[in-house]
Structures are given as structure tokens and as C-alpha cells.
Amino acid sequence: MAETMTFADKYDITIGIECHVQLATATKLFSGADNDARDKAPNSVVSPIDFGLPGMLPVLNREAVNLAIKAGKALNSEIARVSRFDRKHYFYPDLPKGYQTTQMYNPIILGGFVDAPLEDGSMVHVRLHHAHMEEDAGKLTHYSDYSLVDLNRAGTPLIEIVSEPDIHSTVAAKAYATELYRLMTYAGVTLGDLYHGNMRFDVNVSIAPKGATELGTRAEVKNLNSFKSVERAAEYEFNRQAALLEKGERIVQETRGWDEAKQKTTSQRSKEDAQDYRYMPDADIPPIVLTEEEIIEIQSTLPNLPSFYREAWKPLGLDSTVINALLASKQLAQGIQAIYESAGESSARRNAQWFVSAVGPDDTESAVKAITYLPERFVELAAMVDTNELSSTAAKTIFSELLTGAKSARAVAEDKNLLQVSDDGAIAVIVDEVLADPASAQAVKDLKDGNDKVIGFLVGQVMKKSQGKANPELAQKLIRERVQ
Amino acid sequence: MSKIADFIGKSARQNVVDALKRAKENEQYHALLNLTEERALERADAVDRGEITGRLAGVPFVVKDNFLAYGAPTTAASKILENFNAPLQATAVEKLEAEGAICIGKANLDAFAHGGSTENSAFGPSLNAYDKTRVAGGSSGGSAVVTALDIVPFALGSDTGGSIREPASFNGVVGIKPTYGTVSRYGVVAMASSTDVIGSFTTNVADGELVMDIIAGLDRKDMTTLPDFFKPIDTAKKGQKIGLIKEFMTDGVDDEVLARTNEYVEKLRAAGHTVEEVSLPIVAHTLAMYYIIVPAELSSNLARYDGIRYGHRAEGVKTLAELYGRSRDEGFVTENKRRIMIGSYVLSSGFFDAYYLQAQKARTLLINDLNKLFETYDVLMGPTVPTPAFKLGENTGDPIKMYLADIMTVPASLAGIPALSVPAGKSASGLPIGVQLMAPRRSDAQLFALARSMEEA
Numbered sequence: 035m036a037e038t039m040t041f042a043d044k045y046d047i048t049i050g051i052e053c054h055v056q057l058a059t060a061t062k063l064f065s066g067a068d069n070d071a072r073d074k075a076p077n078s079v080v081s082p083i084d085f086g087l088p089g090m091l092p093v094l095n096r097e098a099v100n101l102a103i104k105a106g107k108a109l110n111s112e113i114a115r116v117s118r119f120d121r122k123h124y125f126y127p128d129l130p131k132g133y134q135t136t137q138m139y140n141p142i143i144l145g146g147f148v149d150a151p152l153e154d155g156s157m158v159h160v161r162l163h164h165a166h167m168e169e170d171a172g173k174l175t176h177y178s179d180y181s182l183v184d185l186n187r188a189g190t191p192l193i194e195i196v197s198e199p200d201i202h203s204t205v206a207a208k209a210y211a212t213e214l215y216r217l218m219t220y221a222g223v224t225l226g227d228l229y230h231g232n233m234r235f236d237v238n239v240s241i242a243p244k245g246a247t248e249l250g251t252r253a254e255v256k257n258l259n260s261f262k263s264v265e266r267a268a269e270y271e272f273n274r275q276a277a278l279l280e281k282g283e284r285i286v287q288e289t290r291g292w293d294e295a296k297q298k299t300t301s302q303r304s305k306e307d308a309q310d311y312r313y314m315p316d317a318d319i320p321p322i323v324l325t326e327e328e329i330i331e332i333q334s335t336l337p338n339l340p341s342f343y344r345e346a347w348k349p350l351g352l353d354s355t356v357i358n359a360l361l362a363s364k365q366l367a368q369g370i371q372a373i374y375e376s377a378g379e380s381s382a383r384r385n386a387q388w389f390v391s392a393v394g395p396d397d398t399e400s401a402v403k404a405i406t407y408l409p410e411r412f413v414e415l416a417a418m419v420d421t422n423e424l425s426s427t428a429a430k431t432i433f434s435e436l437l438t439g440a441k442s443a444r445a446v447a448e449d450k451n452l453l454q455v456s457d458d459g460a461i462a463v464i465v466d467e468v469l470a471d472p473a474s475a476q477a478v479k480d481l482k483d484g485n486d487k488v489i490g491f492l493v494g495q496v497m498k499k500s501q502g503k504a505n506p507e508l509a510q511k512l513i514r515e516r517v518q
Numbered sequence: 519m520s521k522i523a524d525f526i527g528k529s530a531r532q533n534v535v536d537a538l539k540r541a542k543e544n545e546q547y548h549a550l551l552n553l554t555e556e557r558a559l560e561r562a563d564a565v566d567r568g569e570i571t572g573r574l575a576g577v578p579f580v581v582k583d584n585f586l587a588y589g590a591p592t593t594a595a596s597k598i599l600e601n602f603n604a605p606l607q608a609t610a611v612e613k614l615e616a617e618g619a620i621c622i623g624k625a626n627l628d629a630f631a632h633g634g635s636t637e638n639s640a641f642g643p644s645l646n647a648y649d650k651t652r653v654a655g656g657s658s659g660g661s662a663v664v665t666a667l668d669i670v671p672f673a674l675g676s677d678t679g680g681s682i683r684e685p686a687s688f689n690g691v692v693g694i695k696p697t698y699g700t701v702s703r704y705g706v707v708a709m710a711s712s713t714d715v716i717g718s719f720t721t722n723v724a725d726g727e728l729v730m731d732i733i734a735g736l737d738r739k740d741m742t743t744l745p746d747f748f749k750p751i752d753t754a755k756k757g758q759k760i761g762l763i764k765e766f767m768t769d770g771v772d773d774e775v776l777a778r779t780n781e782y783v784e785k786l787r788a789a790g791h792t793v794e795e796v797s798l799p800i801v802a803h804t805l806a807m808y809y810i811i812v813p814a815e816l817s818s819n820l821a822r823y824d825g826i827r828y829g830h831r832a833e834g835v836k837t838l839a840e841l842y843g844r845s846r847d848e849g850f851v852t853e854n855k856r857r858i859m860i861g862s863y864v865l866s867s868g869f870f871d872a873y874y875l876q877a878q879k880a881r882t883l884l885i886n887d888l889n890k891l892f893e894t895y896d897v898l899m900g901p902t903v904p905t906p907a908f909k910l911g912e913n914t915g916d917p918i919k920m921y922l923a924d925i926m927t928v929p930a931s932l933a934g935i936p937a938l939s940v941p942a943g944k945s946a947s948g949l950p951i952g953v954q955l956m957a958p959r960r961s962d963a964q965l966f967a968l969a970r971s972m973e974e975a
Contacts (some may be wrong), residue, residue, distance in 0.1 A: 082606060086822040088599065089586045089608060089705040091740050121818050123865075125842050132821020183826065312865035314814055314874065317711035320741055 041276035045241045049201035052236040063191035064092035071186035084189035086130030098191040107333040108221040111146030119316040128172035138313045141166035150213035155354035158206040161198040208265035239271035251285040359390045369405030381416035415443035428452040456505040465512045468495045521671035530565035530576030537578035540669045549663035553623040554589025575618030580673040583624035584707040595639040596629040598830045598849025608705025610733040625660030629851045638853040647689045652907040655685030662689040665719040673719045680927025683939035687902035687952030694726045698934030699744040702737030710815035713931040723970035754967035758896040761796035766900030778942040778951040808928040810877040817861025892958040902939040906949035936962040
């Protein structure tokens with residue numbers, strides 16, 4: 035740890051990230067085969083085109099183009115009026131045509147930037163070089179003396195988002211990856227199933243002595259599929275490279291892999307082994323030519339992005355950690371926004387806090403269902419707190435019930451006998467009982483003597499006796515009336 | 519004149535039986551690699567029962583063996599696909615079958631259509647229909663020969679740089695290469711994506727127009743197909759202006775080829791058209807462009823033949839690299855390998871700009887120059903090939919000499935314009951000689967009407 039501190043004092047880290055995003059189309063980029071390869075039998079969603087049969091020709095999926103256009107908007111990018119496909123050649127059994135169809139020379143998405151929020155509420159600004167469309171390859175599974183090929187994923191449409199080397203901390207790298215995920219899921223570009231590799235990150239890391247004007251030699255860690263692994267891999271690389279420089283050794287430009295179990299990167303191949311991909315234009319696919327009107331029309335259907343919610347929720351005065359936690363799920367954010375729009379600030383603020391504290395990062399499903407399909411129950415719950423029908427403690431209990439059940443907030447409150455008593459007479463009876471109780475005698479005396487602090491104790495006794503149902507404000511008022 | 523008409527309204531079974539008999543009688547020409555006898559007879563019976571009807575009901579035909587078609591393997595005349603049975607058919611074949619035509623066999627070609635003589639076929643060359651010591655031309659040599667021998671009234675071929683027109687010229691038949699994008703390439707083993715076109719061999723222009731009318735059209739399976747535009751027209755425009763490309767009429771061209779071409783010019787003039795000499799100096803560079811762009815594209819299109827999923831896989835290999843290397847070495851012929859090497863070289867990092875991009879720029883200049891001529895001329899013409907059919911083995915040791923046979927056909931391929939080769943008589947020794955007519959993109963119907971009118975003249 036001490037060593038890390040030293041490195042951090044001596045070296046700056048520079049990170050650029052390439053992110054592959056699987057597009058949420060029904061069919062593949064160039065064929066009519068099912069694009070959802072999850073849990074399918076091997077080679078069961080493969081068309082003759084994806085299989086690379088002789089005489090087969092690609093037919094560009096227009097929906098994939100539309101999603102790329104939407105992604106461009108989410109990334110603050112320009113959409114190329116003319117973009118083209120190229121072929122990237124290499125031989126590997128998961129690549130049926132012997133080339134990957136990609137966009138080398140004229141990508142569809144140009145420039146752009148991402149502003150990613152950090153935990154402290156500040157933003158990291160990352161410029162994008164470009165993003166291009168391409169097809170995924172298949173999958174190999176290796177056995178002792180043979181390998182099996184599964185082409186289900188071959189031809190799946192991707193966009194690869196290439197950032198500039200604008201990231202200078204591992205925390206910022208994670209924040210960028212996280213924000214990219216939010217942007218792409220909010221825009222409806224991807225299903226965002228990280229477990230199935232819907233988004234994969236290649237992280238380019240270099241380090242240089244503090245104050246140096248030239249970047250160091252970079253290593254690329256490929257195929258990271260979680261935000262945490264992006265951060266951890268960058269951390270590992272920083273320390274690895276710093277240790278090498280400390281020993282007076284050189285950094286080798288190379289591709290490295292991430293070992294999730296060991297939490298370390300390992301060398302895969304160096305630049306010297308880099309293949310010549312013999313890029314060439316793909317003459318089977320005419321250029322994608324777009325008009326301004328088409329681009330505007332497609333982008334006008336873009337759902338709200340995280341930045342919209344951040345701006346819209348400013349009046350709620352929520353903590354940045356609460357906002358980020360809500361934004362981790364598009365549907366949750368949509369649900370809170372719907373409540374905000376229909377029931378106002380207080381309701382939105384209360385629900386925002388309830389949802390964030392009740393919902394863990396890996397367990398949003400029931401919350402999302404509840405807020406999406408039965409939002410009025412949460413509006414009702416907040417309203418009951420606002421009108422003093424429920425204490426905030428009681429509201430939290432009811433909130434948990436609402437997430438799993440289907441009853442209304444009021445029904446749960448009644449079932450559990452949690453409604454606050456705001457009836458003067460009923461509370462007055464309890465207040466009188468408390469004041470008459472010998473255990474309260476000292477407090478009553480102190481209050482009479484002008485020690486106002488003890489009123490809390492007396493109210494507490496009333497609450498206890500009412501099993502939490504008494505309206506505490508009313509109880510206080512009645513106590514004061516009686517003890518003067 | 520139509521030969522296709524002779525088969526219509528007859529017993530389809532008889533048509534097919536007779537065609538198969540002629541095919542077998544002419545086996546020595548090695549024009550066909552496989553017959554699709556069983557399937558052809560079944561389809562013939564279906565036609566005779568009235569289950570299949572259409573404009574070509576019961577008409578037998580042959581396809582070049584780089585078309586995916588049922589009934590026999592689709593080999594592309596290569597060892598690597600020797601046992602490849604297509605699970606689907608090319609759009610052009612489907613369209614012909616939908617009109618009742620019956621495929622009786624698969625024609626020989628240079629392996630993967632690389633060549634101009636069919637001598638690059640992995641299964642041996644086809645022989646010229648007029649002289650068995652001479653080449654059939656290529657790459658669609660088998661298709662030309664079966665048409666010339668009247669085995670079938672028409673055959674399909676593919677043309678990347680002259681592969682329909684050259685063998686048509688060598689065998690005295692009509693060879694049509696339409697505008698790029700007229701006919702779907704779906705289901706045809708790709709050679710060069712930017713110049714591959716599907717066309718036909720017939721004994722007369724009208725039959726070619728009929729076939730084209732059937733196979734042309736937008737196909738959502740081939741993004742490069744053009745919206746439907748081809749419709750045969752009855753009569754050719756009168757008094758057309760025709761440019762005779764003078765760079766194709768030089769001393770280097772065979773005297774008899776020059777003579778037949780000049781006679782054709784006179785026929786055009788006699789029919790009321792104007793023929794003037796025009797200059798297209800850039801044709802001196804078109805072979806250089808072609809033999810960069812086409813190998814580049816075919817090296818890419820042949821990358822899928824890797825021995826993994828289908829086709830020939832080498833035995834006893836130990837590593838993946840060995841599997842690729844040996845499967846491809848055993849599966850491709852020398853000319854395939856030569857072109858893959860050239861293509862891979864011109865696409866390599868550091869050479870791409872100097873070769874491939876430069877060739878594409880030159881190609882644009884060629885297109886511009888042709889467009890300029892087409893502002894004045896309806897049609898451009900010249901011989902189809904500088905010589906009549908050459909002797910078997912005459913050029914096999916000299917690839918450059920072989921490539922030179924393409925010099926007149928390559929410009930239309932690079933420009934994507936329609937071109938056809940029509941018979942223009944024979945040499946003194948009886949070898950057919952063809953002339954080539956070319957027109958602007960999408961003016962195929964006008965071009966064919968002109969060629970048809972000259973048959974009647």
C-alpha cells in the first residue's frame with residue numbers, strides 16, 4: 035500500500051477506453067438470424083450468411099443503423115452523412131468469412147464526448163474519437179485436443195466507441211464505463227446484459243512521470259465486462275507499469291487479458307505479433323447515406339438520458355450518491371420522474387430516498403416492476419407521510435411491503451395498524467395517561483421549570499404507548515397545553 | 519431465330535432426355551462437370567403434369583458451376599468445394615425455375631472463375647466447340663461450349679472481367695454482361711464483388727433478352743442490385759452514333775479479328791448508323807487497375823474457404839495454421855493462389871494506398887472518360903478479344919499473356935456498364951470471332967435491341 039502511494043505521487047496515469055456495445059436489434063447485422071444468442075443451443079441461430087456459405091451476401095439491418103444514430107445522439111456526436119463498411123481480414127475459426135465486416139475508414143459516429151459523474155459530484159469530461167458499427171465473431175470452446183465453434187454470436191451488431199486518452203484516474207475510468215452503460219441503456223441502444231457481454235471494455239493504460247509531456251507506452255487490457263474490472267485492471271496496470279519503470283525496465287506495447295479470479299492482467303500478445311488486417315472497402319454493402327431529416331427524425335425518438343434526470347431533479351436537492359444510485363437503472367429513473375411529474379417534489383424526493391435505501395445494486399428487478407406497474411401506491415405512501423397519517427418509520431415498513439406485494443399503501447398501513455392517530459380526543463387520553471404516570475413526574479416537573487428538552491421524552495412516551503401511531507406534533511401540542 | 523422457342527410447348531421430359539443425350543454425346547468437350555439428371559427429369563415430369571408453368575416451361579439450360587444449384591455439387595471447378603452440395607439456390611436459378619426452365623447440368627469453368635480459358639479448372643479444361651485443340655475461353659468456358667454445341671438453348675455464366683464475353687467470342691455465341699447490379703449475385707460464388715455480374719449465353723440476342731428479362735431485378739438478398747429497370751424493347755433506336763475504340767484496332771490485334779470487326783462496322787453503317795473512330799487512351803492502364811482491384815477483392819472473398827465449416831479439409835494436420843495452410847494449398851489451383859497472393863499484397867499495410875487506392879482512383883478516371891464518350895455516342899465498340907481462340911497450353915506458362923486476352927473486356931467490367939459479345943463471322947480456319955458492343959449504365963435494353971437488329975441485317 036505504501037508503495038502504491040509512492041507510485042501515485044511519482045506517476046500520472048492516462049487511460050483510453052474502447053467499448054463494444056451489442057445493439058438491441060431483433061436480428062443480426064447482416065442476416066435475418068435471431069440476434070439473441072443467450073441460452074440458445076450452439077449454432078442454432080446462424081443463417082447461411084453468418085455461416086459464410088459460398089455466394090452469400092450481407093444485407094444491412096436498418097434497425098442497427100438507427101440504433102447507431104441514436105447512440106450518436108447520446109454520445110453528443112456527429113452522424114456521418116456517408117459512412118461505409120470495410121473488411122478486416124484474419125483467419126480464426128470463430129470468423130466464418132475470414133474477415134470481420136467493420137467500419138475502418140468512414141465510421142458512422144464522429145467525435146462527441148461523455149461527461150461522467152464521480153462520487154464527489156464532479157464530472158470527468160471524456161472526448162470520443164469516433165464510434166463505428168461492426169459485427170461480432172463467434173465463440174470457441176477449447177478442449178484437451180480439439181475446439182468447438184459456436185457461431186450463434188457471429189454477425190451480432192456492435193458499435194465500438196473509441197475514447198480519446200482523456201481519463202487520468204482509475205476511478206474516472208470506472209465512472210466513464212458506468213456512464214457509457216447508462217447512456218447506451220437509456221438510449222435503448224443495448225439491452226445492457228453485462229453478464230452476457232452486451233458491453234465489453236478494452237482499456238488502454240499508460241503511465242508517465244508526473245509532469246512529463248509525452249505519454250508512456252501503453253498496454254491494452256481486453257475484454258473487461260464489468261465496471262469494477264475496468265477500475266481494477268487499470269489499477270493493476272498502473273502498479274505493474276510503475277514497478278517496471280522503477281526497476282528501470284521498459285513497458286512493452288502489448289495486449290493483455292484480465293484474470294478475474296487472480297485480479298491481475300496477463301500478457302497475450304505483443305505489438306510485434308500484430309497482424310496485418312488488410313483492410314479494404316466492402317463492395318457488397320453500398321454506403322449508408324443519411325439526410326439531415328432522417329437523422330433528426332430517428333434521434334427525436336431518443337428516450338431521456340441520465341443528464342436529463344440530473345437536470346430535472348435539481349429542485350429535489352438529492353445527494354449525488356442517491357441520484358447515481360437511481361440512475362443505475364433506467365426504469366427506476368423513469369419511475370421516479372413519473373412520480374415527480376404526477377405528484378410533485380415531496381413525493382419524488384421521498385420515493386427517491388426510499389428506493390435507493392431499500393434497493394441493492396444487484397436487486398432492482400422487483401423495485402423496477404413495482405414502480406413501473408403500480409406507481410400510484412408509492413405516490414399514496416408519500417402523501418400519507420406528508421399529511422401526517424404515517425410516521426417516516428412506519429412509511430419505511432410499508433414501502434418494503436409495497437415492493438413485494440400488490441396491496442395499496444393504505445391497506446398495508448391498516449393491516450399493520452400503522453396509521454398515525456391525529457384525533458385530538460384519542461391522543462389526549464394517552465397524553466393524560468402519560469402525564470399521570472409516576473415515571474413521568476420528574477420530566478413534568480423539569481418542563482414546568484423551563485427545561486424544554488424533556489418534552490422529547492414525554493412525546494416519546496406518548497408514541498410508545500400509542501405503538502407509534504400518535505401524531506408526534508399533536509402530542510407535543512397537547513402536552514404543552516397541559517403542562518404550563 | 520429463337521432457339522428457346524423450339525423447346526416450348528414440347529414434352530418437357532423429351533426436351534430434357536434429348537438435352538442429356540446431347541450432353542453425353544459431347545462429353546469429350548468436357549463442358550459439363552456434373553449432370554443434374556435425376557432432378558431435371560423430376561422437374562420435367564412436373565412440367566408435363568402442368569404443376570410448373572411459365573415462360574420457359576420445359577426448356578433445358580445449364581449453369582456455370584459457381585452458381586449454387588440443386589441436383590449436383592457446386593464445385594466452382596475447385597477441389598476445395600469438390601463435394602459441396604448447396605443447401606439453397608442462386609436467385610437467378612430460382613427465377614428461371616419459377617418460369618419452368620430445367621437445369622440439366624453444371625458447366626466447367628476456371629476454378630473460382632480465375633482465368634480466361636478453363637485451363638485453370640481443377641478438373642481439366644473444356645475444349646473449343648469449333649476446334650478441340652483450342653481453348654473454350656473462360657472463365658465461363660463450359661457454358662459457352664454447351665450453347666455453341668446446341669446441347670441447351672441457353673446457359674448462365676458470370677462475368678468479372680470478360681468471363682462471359684471472351685468465351686462467347688471464342689465459341690461463336692452471344693454473351694451478355696448486363697449493367698452491374700442488374701441481376702442478383704445471391705448464391706453465386708463470389709469472385710470480385712465490385713465487378714461480378716450474372717449473364718447469359720445464347721445463340722441469338724432475342725433469347726438472351728428473354729433470359730435477362732427473367733433473371734434481372736431488384737433482390738433484397740443482394741444490396742447491390744438496382745431497382746428494376748430492364749425491359750426488352752422491340753426496335754432499336756434509328757441512326758445511332760457508335761464509337762469504334764481505336765486503341766482496340768491496333769496492329770497488335772489479329773488481322774482477321776480486325777477484318778471481321780470492320781465488316782461489322784460496315785453493316786452498322788449500312789443499317790443507317792454512324793460509326794466513328796474514338797480514342798480512349800486510358801484503356802492502356804485498365805489491365806493494371808483490374809489486376810489490382812480484382813485480386814484484392816477475390817483474396818477477401820476466398821478467405822472463407824478455410825476447411826473449418828465445409829469443403830476440403832486437409833488430413834493429419836497438427837495445428838490450426840497447418841489446417842488452414844494445407845487445406846487451402848490442396849484446395850486451390852495455382853492461379854487461385856497467384857491471385858490471392860497479389861490481392862493480399864496490394865492490401866497489405868503500407869501498400870494499400872499505393873496500389874489499391876491508386877487503382878480505384880484510376881478506375882474513376884476510366885468511368886469519367888467513358889461517360890464523356892457516352893455524351894456523344896450511344897454505343898462504343900471494338901473486338902471482344904484480340905485473337906480467336908488460342909491453342910490449349912499456349913498461354914498457360916505465361917500469366918501476363920493470358921491476362922492480355924482480357925484487355926478489351928475489362929473496361930466495361932470496371933465501369934459497370936453493359937456489354938455484349940456477338941458473333942461477327944469466322945477466321946479463315948473456321949474459328950469464331952466476336953465483336954463487343956458497350957453502352958451506358960442501364961441502357962442494356964437499347965444495346966441488346968441494336969445487336970438484335972444487326973443479326974437481322
